[in-house]
Amino acid sequence: MRGAVIHAPGDVRFEERDDPTIINPTDAIIRTVATCVCGSDLWAYRGIEPVTEPHPMGHEYVGVVEEVGREVTSVKPGEFVIGSFATSDNTCPNCRNGYQSSCVHREFMSTCQAEYVRIPQAQGTLVATPDRPADELVPSLLTLSDVMGTGWYAAVAAEVRPGSTVAVVGDGAVGLCGVIAAKELGAERIIAMSRHEPRQRLAREFGATDIVTERGDEGVARIKDLTDGIGADSVLECVGTAESMLQALRSTRPGGNVGFVGVPHDVEIPGEELFFSHVGLRGGPAPVRGYLPDLIDRVWGGRIDPGKVFDLTLPLEQVAKGYKAMDERRAIKTLLLP
Amino acid sequence: MRGAVIHAPGDVRFEERDDPTIINPTDAIIRTVATCVCGSDLWAYRGIEPVTEPHPMGHEYVGVVEEVGREVTSVKPGEFVIGSFATSDNTCPNCRNGYQSSCVHREFMSTCQAEYVRIPQAQGTLVATPDRPADELVPSLLTLSDVMGTGWYAAVAAEVRPGSTVAVVGDGAVGLCGVIAAKELGAERIIAMSRHEPRQRLAREFGATDIVTERGDEGVARIKDLTDGIGADSVLECVGTAESMLQALRSTRPGGNVGFVGVPHDVEIPGEELFFSHVGLRGGPAPVRGYLPDLIDRVWGGRIDPGKVFDLTLPLEQVAKGYKAMDERRAIKTLLLP
Numbered sequence: 001m002r003g004a005v006i007h008a009p010g011d012v013r014f015e016e017r018d019d020p021t022i023i024n025p026t027d028a029i030i031r032t033v034a035t036c037v038c039g040s041d042l043w044a045y046r047g048i049e050p051v052t053e054p055h056p057m058g059h060e061y062v063g064v065v066e067e068v069g070r071e072v073t074s075v076k077p078g079e080f081v082i083g084s085f086a087t088s089d090n091t092c093p094n095c096r097n098g099y100q101s102s103c104v105h106r107e108f109m110s111t112c113q114a115e116y117v118r119i120p121q122a123q124g125t126l127v128a129t130p131d132r133p134a135d136e137l138v139p140s141l142l143t144l145s146d147v148m149g150t151g152w153y154a155a156v157a158a159e160v161r162p163g164s165t166v167a168v169v170g171d172g173a174v175g176l177c178g179v180i181a182a183k184e185l186g187a188e189r190i191i192a193m194s195r196h197e198p199r200q201r202l203a204r205e206f207g208a209t210d211i212v213t214e215r216g217d218e219g220v221a222r223i224k225d226l227t228d229g230i231g232a233d234s235v236l237e238c239v240g241t242a243e244s245m246l247q248a249l250r251s252t253r254p255g256g257n258v259g260f261v262g263v264p265h266d267v268e269i270p271g272e273e274l275f276f277s278h279v280g281l282r283g284g285p286a287p288v289r290g291y292l293p294d295l296i297d298r299v300w301g302g303r304i305d306p307g308k309v310f311d312l313t314l315p316l317e318q319v320a321k322g323y324k325a326m327d328e329r330r331a332i333k334t335l336l337l338p
Numbered sequence: 339m340r341g342a343v344i345h346a347p348g349d350v351r352f353e354e355r356d357d358p359t360i361i362n363p364t365d366a367i368i369r370t371v372a373t374c375v376c377g378s379d380l381w382a383y384r385g386i387e388p389v390t391e392p393h394p395m396g397h398e399y400v401g402v403v404e405e406v407g408r409e410v411t412s413v414k415p416g417e418f419v420i421g422s423f424a425t426s427d428n429t430c431p432n433c434r435n436g437y438q439s440s441c442v443h444r445e446f447m448s449t450c451q452a453e454y455v456r457i458p459q460a461q462g463t464l465v466a467t468p469d470r471p472a473d474e475l476v477p478s479l480l481t482l483s484d485v486m487g488t489g490w491y492a493a494v495a496a497e498v499r500p501g502s503t504v505a506v507v508g509d510g511a512v513g514l515c516g517v518i519a520a521k522e523l524g525a526e527r528i529i530a531m532s533r534h535e536p537r538q539r540l541a542r543e544f545g546a547t548d549i550v551t552e553r554g555d556e557g558v559a560r561i562k563d564l565t566d567g568i569g570a571d572s573v574l575e576c577v578g579t580a581e582s583m584l585q586a587l588r589s590t591r592p593g594g595n596v597g598f599v600g601v602p603h604d605v606e607i608p609g610e611e612l613f614f615s616h617v618g619l620r621g622g623p624a625p626v627r628g629y630l631p632d633l634i635d636r637v638w639g640g641r642i643d644p645g646k647v648f649d650l651t652l653p654l655e656q657v658a659k660g661y662k663a664m665d666e667r668r669a670i671k672t673l674l675l676p
Contacts, residue, residue, distance in 0.1 A: 093568050094592045099616050102592035104567075157618075230431050245609065254432045254440035254622075260613065267609025271583065271602030278440050280495075280620035283613045284592075 003114025004057045004319040009047030010327075012320045017056065020111070020118035025071040026089075028122030030063035030081060034142045035112050036310065037322045037334040038085075039172045040263055045323050048265060057319075058113030059085035060145045062138060065126075072122045079128040082296065083119055084289040085109050085146045090124030100124070100289035108285075113319055115338045127292040130300060139307025139335055140299045143177060147333070148295060148306040149288025150261045151177025151238070155185050157259030157282040158234035162186030167223050168208075169248045170238030171199040173309040173333040174261060176206055178236040180304050183207030187234070191226060193219055193247075199332065202308060216247060223251040231256060237283070242267045254278035261286060310335040341452025342657040345392045347385030348665075350658045355394065358449070358456035363409040364427075366460030368401035368419060372480045373450050374648065375660045375672045376423075377510045378601055383661050386603060396451030397423035398483045400476060403464075410460045417466040420634065421457055422627040423447050423484045428462030438462070438627035446623075451657055453676045465630040468638060477645025477673055478637045481515060485671070486633060486644040487626025488599045489515025489576070493523050495597030495620040496572035500524030505561050506546070507586045508576030509537040511647040511671040512599060514544055516574040518642050521545030525572070529564060531557055531585075537670065540646060554585060561589040569594060575621070580605045592616035599624060648673040 003017045020029055035058050043049040044057075065077045075081050088095050088103035095103050107120050119125055133141055140148075151174050160166055166182040168175050171194035182190045183206065191210040192203035200211045212222045223232055231253035237244055240262025248258045249269075260283035274281065288295075298304045312331035314322050315338075322334030341355045358367055373396050381387040382395070403415045413419050426433050426441035433441050445458050457463055471479055478486075489512050498504055504520040506513050509532035520528045521544065529548040530541035538549045550560045561570055569591035575582055578600025586596045587607075598621035612619065626633075636642045650669035652660050653676075660672030 093566055097591065097593045099593040102616050228431055242609075253435065255435045255437040264609030264613050269607040269609055269612065271580075271605025271607055274607065274619070275598065275602050275621045276623070278437050278620070278622040280618060281612070282616070282618035284616040285614070 001115040025069040056111040059109040061112040081126040083125040087121040101285040143306040150286040152181040153286030154236040154259040155181035160185040167232040175238035179206040339453040363407035394449040397447040399450040419464040421463040425459040439623040481644040488624040490519040491624030492574040492597040493519035498523040505570040513576035517544040
């Protein structure tokens with residue numbers, strides 16, 4: 001089969017790779033129906049995370065089950081399935097506590113930009129859709145394997161409630177999905193921080209009520225202006241830099257919450273500032289497995305359409321073009337079709 | 339009148355100071371019935387916080403109202419009152435959100451180791467007891483102005499629930515009060531981290547079910563041993579050092595919570611570790627004003643007896659001795675009687 005391999009920063013190739021096979025009785029093999037490029041894939045593409053040897057890429061996927069190991073009974077060949085970017089047995093104490101992305105058997109998926117993928121812990125990781133989805137639902141279903149589930153977790157971690165005022169730091173696919181999540185969870189006011197017009201438009205379409213184009217201290221001041229001088233109830237940090245984290249913290253009211261889902265790179269949180277802020281902070285890789293049944297329902301019923309974050313669709317063999325377009329911010333997110 | 343003044347690290351004197359007077363119509367003057375020395379007073383006493391000029395000390399107090407400004411109607415002369423170490427109008431947005439210690443009119447009390455004290459924002463800050471308390475209730479009522487309320491907030495911020503497993507880092511007065519709070523909030527298992535026998539005994543008396551004497555990585559390993567290998571649901575960080583913060587974070591299960599109430603000194607929280615821990619974090623100066631009515635009830639009804647944290651009682655004029663005993667860890671907490 002063929003799939004993406006990164007050889008060095010900026011150098012992603014589509015090449016022949018070994019067909020995946022069942023290794024453990026808890027594995028499944030899926031034929032990929034759609035996959036995509038994630039903002040976090042760009043860390044390696046940009047050389048911020050080292051590439052010490054060539055390796056496959058990709059952690060987002062929907063597909064059709066080809067084969068299952070003997071311990072997998074929850075999905076069967078022929079079914080259309082979605083799974084999280086983090087595998088989970090869905091039975092360990094952390095899974096039972098709702099943190100499947102801290103499963104004691106967790107593996108981070110990393111081979112999904114390919115024609116076939118091996119899914120470890122398939123029993124706990126994969127969820128089948130009610131039926132074969134129509135083509136137009138596939139992009140939205142694909143977002144549930146990461147970015148929509150991650151935006152959802154950001155909103156849950158930031159304790160968005162009916163009536164909340166929410167600010168979203170980051171206008172990538174996750175931030176935009178965070179706007180959807182905030183709206184679904186009942187937020188009354190959703191402030192998207194973005195200076196890119198196409199993303200502002202999409203944020204408004206997804207439910208943003210206000211756009212703030214300023215960043216840093218000026219961005220914080222604008223949020224305060226819009227929130228009686230105290231800050232937002234909930235702030236979704238969807239970037240992962242030291243600047244975005246401080247911007248998020250300082251935009252939150254005392255007693256409010258920051259949900260942070262951008263993987264932090266060189267971020268140290270000043271303890272004394274956090275203390276006096278009274279802000280609650282929770283982050284991490286999103287436990288999207290737990291949200292899948294609910295989010296599949298919302299997509300299936302046409303209630304949400306997060307697939308709109310894909311503004312570039314390419315055949316999988318052009319995966320390198322997909323990275324380049326996102327790296328140059330010409331695309332929010334690239335969908336890849338084998 | 340007379341009161342404590344710190345002149346330099348290690349040099350606290352009891353000396354003549356100006357009588358406090360009503361400055362603003364929102365002030366009250368109280369005659370101090372009891373005050374005490376706080377663990378946080380030791381930061382200055384030990385020279386960790388600079389003492390640039392002589393200044394009064396003390397932020398914990400109960401007393402009898404002597405005089406009120408014209409805008410104060412909620413308490414009147416002759417009433418026995420308790421107030422928070424942080425003043426609050428109890429009407430601003432932050433107060434209404436339950437974070438009175440982030441009141442837009444907040445002042446931190448700092449003159450309370452004295453015979454008389456001026457209380458700013460008295461209307462929102464002070465709460466009268468149902469009647470004049472019996473002498474034996476005074477120590478417990480005094481703890482409500484800081485340490486008991488702070489332990490309570492630590493448990494609330496750490497989201498202690500009925501059935502929770504809780505670990506408490508720090509065996510000072512606040513940590514011990516945190517044990518009381520965890521018990522009152524329904525924790526099933528309370529692990530106190532302490533290597534001092536008298537404090538271990540008091541922790542058990544307050545409701546601790548387990549004692550862990552190890553610290554650092556070994557302490558974390560012991561907590562994991564006691565919690566199915568995943569960590570405690572809630573951890574109360576009641577120290578404020580980088581070591582204690584990491585110990586708290588690493589002792590918490592994915593999806594669990596740390597409530598941190600030790601004022602952080604040189605603490606930087608590593609963003610990536612916090613991210614992958616899935617731990618929620620909230621700290622700050624406790625909004626004890628909000629807890630006062632409930633905690634007064636619990637003390638008045640004999641349900642809790644946090645006054646046991648005082649293991650040394652001195653006349654106020656011997657305040658210097660009180661600091662010394664706590665500095666040398668001969669006393670957990672010193673009660674001072676004018």
